[in-house]
Amino acid sequence: MDAYLDGLLDELVTAEPREAWADVLHRARRSRRRYMALAALVGALVLAPAAWAAVNAFEGTPAPPAISQDFTQLNTMADLAVQQGIAAKWPHADVSKAHGVIEIQTADGPEDVWTAPSDEGGQCYFIDWANDPPEQDGSQYGFGGCPPAIPPASNISWGAAWIAGHPDLVTVDGNVYVDASTVQVTLDDGSTVTLPLVEHVFLGSLPKGSVVDKVTAFDAAGNVVARATAAAG
Amino acid sequence: MVDELEALYRERLPEFTRAAAAIAGDPEAGRDAVQDAFAKALRKRRRFRGEGSLEAWVWRIVVNAARDAGRRRRRRVAAPVPVEARAQELGLPLELLTERQREVLFLHYFADLDYTTIALGLGISTGTVGATLSAARETLRGALTKEAC
Numbered sequence: 609m610d611a612y613l614d615g616l617l618d619e620l621v622t623a624e625p626r627e628a629w630a631d632v633l634h635r636a637r638r639s640r641r642r643y644m645a646l647a648a649l650v651g652a653l654v655l656a657p658a659a660w661a662a663v664n665a666f667e668g669t670p671a672p673p674a675i676s677q678d679f680t681q682l683n684t685m686a687d688l689a690v691q692q693g694i695a696a697k698w699p700h701a702d703v704s705k706a707h708g709v710i711e712i713q714t715a716d717g718p719e720d721v722w723t724a725p726s727d728e729g730g731q732c733y734f735i736d737w738a739n740d741p742p743e744q745d746g747s748q749y750g751f752g753g754c755p756p757a758i759p760p761a762s763n764i765s766w767g768a769a770w771i772a773g774h775p776d777l778v779t780v781d782g783n784v785y786v787d788a789s790t791v792q793v794t795l796d797d798g799s800t801v802t803l804p805l806v807e808h809v810f811l812g813s814l815p816k817g818s819v820v821d822k823v824t825a826f827d828a829a830g831n832v833v834a835r836a837t838a839a840a841g
Numbered sequence: 842m843v844d845e846l847e848a849l850y851r852e853r854l855p856e857f858t859r860a861a862a863a864i865a866g867d868p869e870a871g872r873d874a875v876q877d878a879f880a881k882a883l884r885k886r887r888r889f890r891g892e893g894s895l896e897a898w899v900w901r902i903v904v905n906a907a908r909d910a911g912r913r914r915r916r917r918v919a920a921p922v923p924v925e926a927r928a929q930e931l932g933l934p935l936e937l938l939t940e941r942q943r944e945v946l947f948l949h950y951f952a953d954l955d956y957t958t959i960a961l962g963l964g965i966s967t968g969t970v971g972a973t974l975s976a977a978r979e980t981l982r983g984a985l986t987k988e989a990c
Contacts, residue, residue, distance in 0.1 A: 617950050620924060620927055620928060621924055625859075625872070627850075632880050635880035672887060674843070
């Protein structure tokens, strides 16, 4: 009876596979766009303190190979900069210690900042969107760098970046060089947005066209501990 | 991780396709579910924490995608789905099985998965896999024997 049953099952489904890995990659990209509107709503939650629990869950995630490759490429660029005389010395990332620091939700899906200690005592960073498919060379699309370990006079180094792959977003990120609990950015229209701060790093996503005037860091008691303006950046 | 997913896809596509087709009840819906499931696995790859094998994690996504595809298909079309129609032609009383019994049977038979991978894929214990599989086979055996008499 078992052999008979096996025979029936064998005849039940004849689904010929059609290998199409390119289609899988295409679907992975398409879904990101399909849920963009919903993600925009979720993205607004980033600005609410309640969303910070999710932010913290990401901290310490070991960097996947694609992100490690991005840090390796930063090191390659650093070598090139020194070889070509652009700088006498350039920080290098300790790729083996690269890890996730903050993940926020944006209209384009989760946006992550990863860091790796630099050999000059600071932190190198790389920012990417988790749902982006990998590049041809296996690295992850995004941007990063190794800022100097020496703090600026304002004790905050920050930047507001727009990249071609995510044209509807402006990423605000940076480092606070003193102990702080939260970071608040003030836009040119006077509105403020509070961003998560983890391991002295902060990350936020703003709609296209947003202009940041000021970044302020606060301690747990709400006292201002550092402030940087756009002019002093 | 992307490389591992691609390798798994290329190596086990026939099994994924056949099992997904059986669960969805429709070969085309099954193929579609596998494509969607791997796309989802690519997007969510950082959520895989290495608890269990990558294959088991992907199977879970594939099973969910196939279930959803089957439910959508059944809502749209009142007639039996192709796999159910084929079962009727063969005299295989699949309608006597619960959804879980069918899934365990299909994953065991069409994908040749061990109990642990089936358990991880369906989110149940390995003991439940064994018991469910035995019950499914017993039900089908009983019905077929009765019919033969």
